[in-house]
Amino acid sequence: MGHSHGLALDHAAWSSPWRSRSVRDKGVLSLGLLVAAVSLPPVPGGVAAALVSLVLLLGPIRVGWRRLGRIMWLPLLSIAIGGATVAVSVSWDAGLRLEITQTGLITARDLTVRAIAATLAMFTLACSTPMIDLFSALRRAHVPAPLVEIASLIYRFAFGLLESAGAIHEAQEARLGYANRRAAMRSASMGVSLLFLRSWDRARRLEDGLAGRGYEDTLQTLDPVRVRSTAFVAGGTALLTVLIGGSIAWELLR
């Protein structure tokens, strides 16, 4: 299996020691860090929120530097582009003029810090919670069941689809299907149509298989028991209180 951004995130979530914790407990901590990241002054509040998230990701959530790098490069690239766009101002007064102002730089710095802190805060939840647990939480939050079911099926079969697409591409490439632009266009279009037919056939066979297991109108399954810990929530709340209080005190004492 490859190691793209999405798959690295999925591996991290399934292998995290925090996977068995309840979404509620992790959500309180992650949401608190997110709120701190976007509402506190970027320095020191945003920086502190980012550092706390980073310590959690590399510590108890056990993502590891390399995997974190694979997960973070895409959001970091996007944040860098956004920051650069804010730092540079464009004016048309005497023709096209690009300039970097002090105000622009400060705004870009604040935006970048907040965006990185907010992304890391969200990853504390995403890297410790498999997608399916999030879907279960959505179901419990009364999000319409058909929507959650469709999202779950897309998540489950996205991996099969990627595998099929990879196998088709490999087989075409081995027979010089991508030797030139014209062949590549033809191979790609045939690959997509084949993928569609395979998906259709698989959906039909799956429907048959599920009917044999008593499927009627809902894909209901039993959720595994997750650990709910008052101590964890209290610890998280204390951490957030220190973070927010410390940041406000810094501002007042400055």
Place this chain on the structure above:
Amino acid sequence: MSHRQLAASGLEVAFGHRRVLRGVDLEIPAGRRLALLGANGSGKTTLLRTLAGTGRPTCGEVLVDGKAVDYSRAGLRKHRQVVQLVAQNPDDQLFAADVFRDVSFGPMNLGLPEAEVAERVARALQVLSIEDLAERPIHELSYGQRKRVAIAGALAMQPCAILLDEPTAGLDPQGVDEMVAALDGLLREHTTIVLATHDVDFALWWADSIGVLVDGCLQHGAPAEVLSDAGLVASARLRQPMVLQVAARLGLASGQVRDVNSLVDSVRTGLAGVGFVA
């Protein structure tokens, strides 16, 4: 778990003008092992699907304890608590993100209380020795592991009979051993097992009886008896099991030969009969 007898009477299935099954009669006593053999396209999967109620016969009946299957929604719901089908490709029936949730799907559909569902899931995983996979994502499992999870999903319905379509196909030798261990687990639960396979050697030593499908017709009997019939084996595009070929070349009676051990025993008995002590 109650144990009930599954049978078919005059079963015919046609797809358009093509008749896949022609008057199949079959009786599978509770707790027995039946292996279905036949060439590709001979109707093995169709027979399993029809017995499971997934496909409907054009003519004839599937019977449970002598009563014909009712194809109404309620009737099929009842039938699926008696007979479960495990597809050849596990991805045709696994849909949930992790093993625990997938195995719980059937019992949840029965409307059982959550505690009982959890108990059934734990039991099914234990019988198949895959408790360690419970929290694993299905997309990260090997093909053999997914096959065993698919069986666990069927077993959690606590059926009297499980029908398996080519359970050993695509598995490496260790995967086959693990599958055999899984089947042993089902047998300890006194579950009737019907499986379709191309593996004649496996069918000979594993099954209590063997059915061979040729041109939509089923012929069945004791394993050694059926597989010693060279004409039948050839017409089904199969080959005779290796141990039966060796037994035939040595002039031994094939009735007792099922695997290498029983072949060696037969040879020893033969040698002892002429005064040779090995």
